[in-house]
Amino acid sequence: MLAVSVITSYFLKILEALSDDQLQKGDTRREAKNIANKMYEIQLVLMLNFWNETMKKFHQTSQLLQCENVLVNRCRFVACSSLADLLHTSRDEF
Numbered sequence: 001m002l003a004v005s006v007i008t009s010y011f012l013k014i015l016e017a018l019s020d021d022q023l024q025k026g027d028t029r030r031e032a033k034n035i036a037n038k039m040y041e042i043q044l045v046l047m048l049n050f051w052n053e054t055m056k057k058f059h060q061t062s063q064l065l066q067c068e069n070v071l072v073n074r075c076r077f078v079a080c081s082s083l084a085d086l087l088h089t090s091r092d093e094f
Contacts, residue, residue: 008052015039050090057086 007014018036020029038044061083064070 004048004051004055008048011039011045011048054086054090057083 015036018032018039020033022029024032
């Protein structure tokens, strides 16, 4: 979850860092430019957003399951229905 969240949060900064840095060797600059071009692709952006939201929901569910004073029925209802709704909604959006 953390890696997807960090990439999502710092997406534009990552792209700026990968831009042509004249202090780097030519091969390094070309590789960085190729990576930046891939990051611009809409598919990557959509998948980052999807996984960021999905991992947040799984993390929230995990935190709920780890609470000492949570009732099993409440947990089952809240966690399972919430995850199922997220996955169904996400599928419909794509």
